[in-house]
Amino acid sequence: MRGATRAMAKWEFQSAARSRWVIGTAAAFALLCLAVSMLGMRSLRELGLTGVGPASAALINLGVLLPGVMGLLLGGNAIVAAREQGVLPLIAVQPVSRTSIVVGPFLGVSAALAVSILFGFGAAAVVLSGVAKRSDVVPLLALVGATVGVAVACVAIGVVISAFSRTRLQATSTAITLWFLLALGMDLALAAIAPAVRMGPVGLLTAVLFNPLEAGRVLALLGATPDGTALGPFGAYLVETFGSGGAAMVLGASLLFWIVVPVSVARWLVARGDM
Secondary structure (H helix, E strand, O other): OOHHHHHHHHHHHHHHHHOHHHHHHHHHHHHHHHHHHHHHHHHHHHHOOOOOHHHHHHHHHHHHHHHHHHHHHHHHOOOHHHHHOOHHHHHHOOOOOHHHHHHHHHHHHHHHHHHHHHHHHHHHHHHHOOOOOHHHHHHHHHHHHHHHHHHHHHHHHHHHHHHHOOOHHHHHHHHHHHHHHHHHHHHHHHHHHHHHHOOHHHHHHHHHHOOHHHHHHHHHHHHHOOOOHHHHHHHHHHHHHHHHHHHHHHHHHHHHHHHHHHHHHHHHHHHHOOO
């Protein structure tokens, strides 16, 4: 990593770590993880079961939705905030490449968000350690990995929003709108359209790959049940077509796409736009 990129990443990470909003959302995420874990553990004890199945299923949805919106909002303010404050023009006249101007904030925000996620899931792991089995380790690691992947992808998309936005208000409103579309809008559209056009498993897979939130959710569920039973017929199609490992690689490649391409687009926008 270049010195300028490292310096900007460190500055962005420290700014995020000092932000009351980031600290508050990280604390809220940790508390929600604790609450979900305790409710799931209570259900397990009432049924006389062991393992972390019910808790991990709830944590999957929580891990996709909340870090996703956090990533979009943090990434959406990464560049435009510096532009509004007059800091970006000062940076631009320094011997700093446009790549560093984009990649540095992206890495810093992603690191801050990853720490928040690990803190939240770490709190949940402490609670679940009393009922967890050895076989639960891989699903929990898959959950953490998928959540971090979704969060980083959303940061990358947010950086694109930040690159073309002129104000923080515009970036924030665009990020929230996009999150609603990814989290709810596409699911509602698929529920309405899929029966009429008979999308089939191939069409459903295409829709999942074009939505980083859904790709992360499916990846976490596949980690919890490698045979795909948690995903129903769609899971059976994935495992039969690609195998468990191959399906995980396809979904992971989708998240990687949503990281690399948005950052590249943001770099292009910054290089051709005014500061």
